Amino acid sequence: xxxxxQIYNTLTGQKEPFQPLVPGEVRIYVCGPTVYSYVHxxxxxxxxxxxxxxxxxxxxxxxxxxxxxxxxxxxxxxxxAQDSGEDPxxxxxxxxxxxxxxxxxxxxIEPDVSPRVSDHIPDIVAFIAKLLERGVAYExxxxxxxxxxKYPAYARLSRRNLDELRAGERVQPGEQKREPLDxxxxxxxxxxxxxxDSPWGRGRPGxxxxxxxxxxxxxxxxxxxxxxGMDLLFPHHENEVAQSEAATxxxxxxxxxxxxxxxxxxxxxxxxxxxxxxxxxxxxRVDPEALRCFFLSTHYRSPLAFSDxxxxxxxxxxxxxxxxxxxVDERLGGQDVGPGPVHGQPERFLAEFEAAMDDDFNxxxxxxxxxxxxxxMNELVERPPVRDRALVGRTLAQLRRQVRAVAxxxxxxxxxxxxxxxxxxxxxxxxxxxxxxRVEQLLGQRQAARAAKDFATADRLRExxxxxxxSVMDTPQxxxxxxxxxx
RNA sequence: GGCGGCAUAGCCAAGUGGUAAGGCAGGGGUCUGCAAAACCCCGACCCCCGGUUCAAAUCCGGGUGCCGCCUCCA
Numbered sequence: 401x402x403x404x405x406q407i408y409n410t411l412t413g414q415k416e417p418f419q420p421l422v423p424g425e426v427r428i429y430v431c432g433p434t435v436y437s438y439v440h441x442x443x444x445x446x447x448x449x450x451x452x453x454x455x456x457x458x459x460x461x462x463x464x465x466x467x468x469x470x471x472x473x474x475x476x477x478x479x480x481a482q483d484s485g486e487d488p489x490x491x492x493x494x495x496x497x498x499x500x501x502x503x504x505x506x507x508x509i510e511p512d513v514s515p516r517v518s519d520h521i522p523d524i525v526a527f528i529a530k531l532l533e534r535g536v537a538y539e540x541x542x543x544x545x546x547x548x549x550k551y552p553a554y555a556r557l558s559r560r561n562l563d564e565l566r567a568g569e570r571v572q573p574g575e576q577k578r579e580p581l582d583x584x585x586x587x588x589x590x591x592x593x594x595x596x597d598s599p600w601g602r603g604r605p606g607x608x609x610x611x612x613x614x615x616x617x618x619x620x621x622x623x624x625x626x627x628x629g630m631d632l633l634f635p636h637h638e639n640e641v642a643q644s645e646a647a648t649x650x651x652x653x654x655x656x657x658x659x660x661x662x663x664x665x666x667x668x669x670x671x672x673x674x675x676x677x678x679x680x681x682x683x684x685r686v687d688p689e690a691l692r693c694f695f696l697s698t699h700y701r702s703p704l705a706f707s708d709x710x711x712x713x714x715x716x717x718x719x720x721x722x723x724x725x726x727x728v729d730e731r732l733g734g735q736d737v738g739p740g741p742v743h744g745q746p747e748r749f750l751a752e753f754e755a756a757m758d759d760d761f762n763x764x765x766x767x768x769x770x771x772x773x774x775x776x777m778n779e780l781v782e783r784p785p786v787r788d789r790a791l792v793g794r795t796l797a798q799l800r801r802q803v804r805a806v807a808x809x810x811x812x813x814x815x816x817x818x819x820x821x822x823x824x825x826x827x828x829x830x831x832x833x834x835x836x837x838r839v840e841q842l843l844g845q846r847q848a849a850r851a852a853k854d855f856a857t858a859d860r861l862r863e864x865x866x867x868x869x870x871s872v873m874d875t876p877q878x879x880x881x882x883x884x885x886x887x
Numbered sequence: 888g889g890c891g892g893c894a895u896a897g898c899c900a901a902g903u904g905g906u907a908a909g910g911c912a913g914g915g916g917u918c919u920g921c922a923a924a925a926c927c928c929c930g931a932c933c934c935c936c937g938g939u940u941c942a943a944a945u946c947c948g949g950g951u952g953c954c955g956c957c958u959c960c961a
Contacts, residue, residue: 629960661961716910720925762902
């Protein structure tokens with residue numbers, strides 16, 4: 401049994417060895433999108449982070465039960481629907497579909513369950529009834545509120561001072577709370593809002609109760625991991641803990657994980673600020689794997705700044721990976737090299753990768769180990785340090801296998817190298833207004849000149865192509881070109 | 888104001904007690920008809936001031952700067 405993974409637990413504020421409740425199994429719940437619009441790249445970063453975390457837990461042999469919800473009943477959805485004149489449930493369903501498309505494009509693995517609030521009203525109603533029964537919630541004119549004063553550990557997760565929180569809170573008009581910090585479990589319906597029958601009259605769930613009810617439905621009363629963006633820590637997750645533990649008397653979640661923010665031009669990006677880049681728009685400009693690579697370039701808890709330069713760097717890195725894979729696959733020729741000794745210690749890169757990921761999922765470190773494998777493969781292909789061709793082949797084959805294993809955890813390098821490179825070139829050519837037919841024509845002329853040993857003409861044509869933003873590489877298989885505008 | 892986080896080469900970014908991973912950009916090489924790609928080499932005393940220690944980027948105290956949460960938000 402390898403040493404346990406270390407996870408930074410928001411609950412305790414430190415890294416802890418990960419011990420799931422049931423050995424070998426992980427129950428993880430990630431707060432999913434509120435579907436009132438398209439997801440933005442900040443959402444995408446969080447979901448990608450937990451995507452890689454789940455993949456790694458599986459890589460380490462855990463049986464993972466992965467749930468990520470859709471919040472499809474919510475104030476913002478109702479507002480968006482009112483603005484557009486659409487039915488709120490329908491609008492939400494539309495954005496659920498859009499999310500599924502975006503998630504596929506980003507190569508996110510499917511959670512085992514993706515529950516929607518609208519499908520779980522009975523669970524939620526039962527949950528609220530239980531809280532009322534236990535005397536930690538109260539009804540007030542068709543609303544139901546959680547009584548924070550009945551849960552002494554309130555604010556422990558987010559490390560807040562209860563008195564100061566109380567001092568700062570204000571009761572919104574129309575709310576019937578006993579205490580400002582109390583939060584709504586159930587909201588009485590206003591005309592035109594989606595509503596369901598309940599013992600307290602027609603209404604709809606408050607925001608926080610859904611996650612407690614749905615996570616318990618699918619994962620039981622105690623979660624191993626609960627994840628989400630930093631901003632959900634308070635009040636959302638705090639409230640989840642309060643209502644869940646008040647209902648069951650058991651710990652709600654053992655490890656809380658919070659993902660850092662994606663900044664846009666030095667400022668936080670959020671739908672309310674309006675400085676939002678939609679995921680689907682970003683994917684028009686950048687390769688999905690390059691976007692993932694960008695997300696993985698820093699630790700999941702650190703802030704990450706979105707910029708064209710960073711994206712371009714990530715795409716360059718992916719290009720390097722794929723160009724190397726193309727060479728390696730060519731060299732290996734799909735042949736089974738068979739067992740035998742290998743050169744050096746290729747397995748050390750895998751050990752490096754696992755050490756990085758075991759340490760609170762150190763994405764940047766993991767990416768570094770992947771780079772090491774590529775440098776090693778390139779050396780073996782281009783400058784073999786030993787003469788024994790079979791030895792080199794076996795070493796390459798092992799590295800290639802390791803790359804596959806690591807890349808499948810990171811969700812990278814899942815394309816055919818040639819196809820990926822061609823797609824990138826086409827996108828770049830389009831972006832720079834490069835006429836591909838013209839390039840091919842000049843390339844043909846240059847090849848003819850080279851065949852005739854007319855190097856002066858060949859060089860002139862190379863310069864001409866360069867002026868177009870095209871660089872040409874002569875390889876044994878003929879010339880290859882790519883878009884590389886002067887930087 | 889309260890709570891939390893961060894400050895590492897031109898830029899991005901790992902490393903959390905023993906003299907600094909990786910990527911981009913830059914310089915020098917190898918290779919090449921010329922190139923490109925690839926590979927190799929070169930580059931930081933880790934925000935400032937104190938302290939602990941044989942030893943600190945790494946721990947403690949203070950300062951400065953930036954960011955997030957405290958209201959919907961991944």
